Amino acid sequence: MPLIVLSGYPCSGLSYRAQQLASLLEATQDELFKSGAIPASRPRYKIHIVPTHDPSHPRTVYDHARTEKEARGVAYARAKRALGRDSFVILDGMNYIKGYRYQLWCEAKALGTTSCVVHVGTPVDQCIANNEARIRRRDAQQEKSESQDSEPKEASTAEAEPQVEAQRTTQTNGPSPAVDDTEEPYPPDLLKNLIFRYEEPSTHSRWDKPLFTVPWSDPEPPIAEIWTALTGIPHPSTSTDPETPVTTLTNALASSALLSDTASINTSATARTPRSAALQRPKIKPHQATVQPTATDSSALYAMEKCTSAIVAAIRSYTLANPSAEAALAQSPDARGIAIPVPEASAPIFIPAHVATSGTTDELAGAGGILSLPRLQRLRRQWIGLNRAYIGGSHASAVKGGLAPDQVGDAFVRFLNADFAGESGV
Secondary structure, eight states: OOEEEEEEOTTSSHHHHHHHHHHHHHHHHHHHHHHTSSOTTSOOOEEEEEESOBTTBOGGGGGSHHHHHHHHHHHHHHHHHHOSTTEEEEEESOOOOHHHHHHHHHHHHHTTOOEEEEEEEOOHHHHHHHHHHHHHHHHHHHHHHHHHTTSOHHHHHHHHHHHHHHHHHHHHHOSOTTOOTTSOOOOHHHHHHHHHHOOOOOTTSGGGOSEEEEETTOSSOOHHHHHHHHHSSOOGGGOOOTTSOOOOHHHHHHHHOTTSSSOOOOHHHHHTOTTTTTOOOOOOOOOTTTOOOOOOOHHHHHHHHHHHHHHHHHHHHHHHHOOBHHHHHHHOSOTTEEEEOOTTOSSOEEEEHHHHTOSSSSBSSSTTOTTOHHHHHHHHHHHHHHHGGGBSSTTTTTSTTOBOGGGHHHHHHHHHHHHHHGGGTO
16 A cells, blocks of 8 residues: 655654644545445554654654664564655655655555655744754753752642643644643754755656645645545545446456556546545556566576577587588588577578688687687677576566577577678678
8 A cells, every 4th residue: 555755854844744644544444444446344444653753763863864874774673664656645744855755756656556745744943943942942841840850749730730631731722733741852053053954846857747735824735636646546535426436446446456556547437536636546557766676587597598508509519510611611501601500499500701701710610710709709798798687587578578488599599690791790
């Protein structure tokens, strides 16, 4: 299932938005289950929030490159383990390095699932104000804990209760979503440094698409667009016809291939979702950075080695029987050059007459000759290195230029003939 990468300045409300996204995804599932769009027998999708910071990796890890790299690697490993067919993964953190976001995008692409970037667009001044508020809260808590040491426990508890209730009321009714009393502050110098180092996501980068920006003033992220872009299933809130039932998850999976890269949103579904019609689920196409090299059948490699060795041995036997190029041309039935029949190939090895006599010696297999053994072995190794990934196995027919085992001999002969003919530039 999809990977959601959060990105934004420090103290911009990233953790708050991560919790919001998790709650909204759960609510979307509840609504789909209630409406019957998801069969009751189907298990619910798990939602994982992967934090970048924990007690072992506090916010001070950004002071040093080594500790920051270690914390980033731990978060990457946790997100990679959580990615699966039945889970949403929300990576909570600044994720301010575009190369790191590209690495996450490649990981999702390799698993054949979608991903998106949610940019928490909080202004710099607001981030600094949030961090200062956290610093004041931390200092107040420290002073309060010191003063409570000299007061009775009952009095301190009674005094703390209305303050905790006031904080809860402020968090519930306040308009500022990024105020979170559970988050630790950044040192002021480190905060400014991280803001300066931040690499903002852009729609011009393919690993940052689809990109959703959540301004500070927005009460919640655009869950309808995010859900539709990642899953290809229309969000229930986007249906404009109350009499038309929501597309069932079974049909949506069959038509949009939630975990494949070969289909898109159903036309009838997008017609009823004008707001998210342009946000069809992207097709996941493998590329060189994410596709694992196909394993070659060992028996096919053995057959290739055996066939090419037999052809080289046949050429070697011919040169032993006809060591002189002039004598071989005189005995050849074709006046254009020397034709050498070889096993496991329908066409012979053909050496043009002007190429056969262009060597530094008249001996075909001698040092500097056109058919010397070192040269033949070098050409054989070169051809095997170029074609070993395209021979044998069930993938050979699917790969462009794939070779079947019975085509190896003719392909190697064509390669040798092209090399011999190229000696004089023809």
